Amino acid sequence: MSLPRQIGSVWFWLTAALVGLLSLFLLYPLVNMLASSFASAGGRGGSGWGIFLSDPRYLTALGNTVLLGLLVTLGAALIGVPLAYFAARYNFPGKTLIAVLPLTTLVVPEVIAAQTWLMMFGNNGLITRSLGDVGIAIPSFYGWFGLTTVMTFIYYTYVYIGTLAAIRGFDVQLEEAAQGLGTSPNTARWKVLVPVVMPAVLASCLLVFTLVVGNFAVATILGGRVALLSVITYQAFVSEMGSDPVMQSTLASVSIGLVAAVLFLQRWIVSRGRYEITMGRGAKPQRLKGLSALLLALAASIVVIISLLPLFTVIAGAFTRARGPVMRWGEWTTLNMERVFLNAPDPIINTLIFAGIATLISVVVSTLASYLIVKKRTVLTPALDYIASLPLALSGTVLGIGLVMSFNTGWLTLTGTAMIIVIAYVIRRLPFGIRNASSTLYNVPNSIEEASISLGVPPVQSFFKVVLPIMVPSIAAAAILVWTTTVSELSASIVVYSGGKETMPIQIFRLIDSNLMAQASAYGLVLVVTILLPIIIATTIFKIDVFASR
């Protein structure tokens, strides 16, 4: 379309409106933050960058963050890759259990994972104390030990899902061809399967790395004396709120840079790894028997049990009597639940309202944005495409700080409102929503819309009458995914929220901080149910494949 025709079309203006909105709530806070990292820090001389480079505390935090990222990524790969390989190629007792693993990351929010691990292995933990009773002392869970363990068991599912998809898509005939050319089965596998699957493995590993860098909940709860970028960024924000925003901006910029660098690396690897192998015939899983089957089943069930541990713990914790921080395991009560529902239901109500509104907005915006990006390209489309994928490089903490800094005063004051929480939710989930809707739209041929138009229905109405109905199942799936990830959102909302606007994850985080694990478990249980219920309803009643496009 020529430029004058583009400017005359409604799609151009819709794209412009979205670019404007995203510029205000995403680009502006980001630029604002980057700019203030270069401002001079009040009274300390030099810009934030000068302080960052001269104060060893900050450089140590950066080093720790990178090291933790590497350790967790390695751990996640060591669990995720073999598990995916064996799940794809072999049948063994209990294999069906592994199928639930992808669900666990979704259903168990990070804050609950951190909390339940503490309830088991913390200083006051059930397992720590039981082992202590028989004279075995385990190292303190706070610090490197806890951080790597918990994060590894949260994030290995990403490697598992990525690798599994790649191995299943791998055309086994390639391997057979290599064997036919005279290589032994093991060499053939090594030489043919590994190079083809490697890009997917690396890409999922890099994703894990970025998630570790941005992780707030586990890092803060279990960090102990290990300084991490996300934690000191949050601390800089809490202590310097309103007075000196330079350091928080600098630290936020550092983590943006780190994540952006890794994302570029990931993109490069993915683009190099395009071998177009999806048409292949996947390998038929081999049946394993005897000792190897037993060992494999044992290893797999250990992973599954550990992955599901948070779920069992939070249920047990919610119904266990507690006196202050002391859990009286074995003494059951419904008191915790009663207190949550009768005395302090506000976090539940807040979560439902904020996440509900955010999901609604998110679904509308991402459906519209993906339609504009995929089907109605104008000169503004690349801008929309780029800005909408920016949140991938922003951790929740960083986004939250940017929003608070930018909308603290002035013509649009949002700090202290519920609105800012909803905005943070919507922005964080935007890239996922758009990716989800786009994958459906790419499969809707343009001719369907054109058929409607040529039958006399104007373009905008054609979208509502023929394209939207086709998208409904995937929109529903997207809505559920946005809902589940939004109700458990912590890192951005804890930055932007104000008194009285606590959500469940924020309340849980504060209760963990006060060591009130039984109360935290009670909210945790409600949160898990809030997440699980829509998934169960969608998959069993409406037969929606929630994970189809994940």
Add this chain to the structure above:
Amino acid sequence: MVAVTIDKLAVSYGGARVIDNLSLMIESGSFFTLLGPSGCGKTTLLRTLAGFLDVADGRLLLGERDLTRMPAHQRDIGMVFQDYALFPDKTVFDNVAYGLRARKLSETAIKPRVGEYLERVGLSGFPDRRPAELSGGQRQRVALARALVIQPQLMLMDEPLSNLDAKLRVQVRETIADLQREAGITTVFVTHDQEEALALSDRIGLMKQGKLEQVGTPEDIYRTPVSAYVADFVGAANTVAIRLAGPLAAGDGQAVPFGGALVSARVPKPIGTGNAVLIVRPEDVMLDLPSPTAIAAVVASKQYLGGTTHYAVTLSDGTRLSVALHGPGHSAHAVGATVSLALDAAKVLVVES
């Protein structure tokens, strides 16, 4: 009466002029086919008629109406797509009724009309099925009914048969021909399949690189191609480069050099001295028939196809010709045998190269 007037049309696509200075008139009620290889601009022209691509220059008229800048949804044109483009979430009935509902017809008026058109395409049995429950041929019939039911002033068909298997293709082709004749709707049909074009069309426009190379009836195009390109594209043809010693006037029975001898040929347009192309179809070459202008040749290969036999023969100057024989003794010539070859003078053409 003229239904479609395309006047000095230019269309740009992705910065490049895909169609430039193209003029064409299509008779009311006729079946016009745009034929050509992929990338020749035939689909671009069709989509411009439909209103999905912008006119860069020139004019489009449908009857008296100026379509040049009219939005697609106001053009009153029925369109049938290669991938059927049925609405997957709607039933057969709702698909066909879609255009009528857009025209705000009452449901009581819609029902019998949809029923009538479903019957016409032979699908009255399943109004409640969804597209996924239909075969490819049935889907395209629904698409036909959906486009016809609005009784458009013009029907556009974009390779509607190319996703169907060979047998269905012939069936749906016949349906299309019957419906078009019955309804008398002016139709523009795009295809790269010369057999479809020959079988269906009143007239064919053969396109090459955004231009109309030749426009004519199927017989015109087949019997009197204006260039080696047209001859090659429509049916099988031997195109042999020859050199003319002097200019040739238009007319039948002109002597032209071929295979070391002189043969008699038709010259539709005068040609100057120098390079020219001789066109002869395989079925117009005869072997071992008594003829004063027989040329010696050797049989290089042979394919027996039952009713016909295809040969490749080599002349003494190295020219290779395809020959298709039928009738008694068509398979009698052995590979390696020397044969005498003659051309059917009325069917040999010489055109500019």
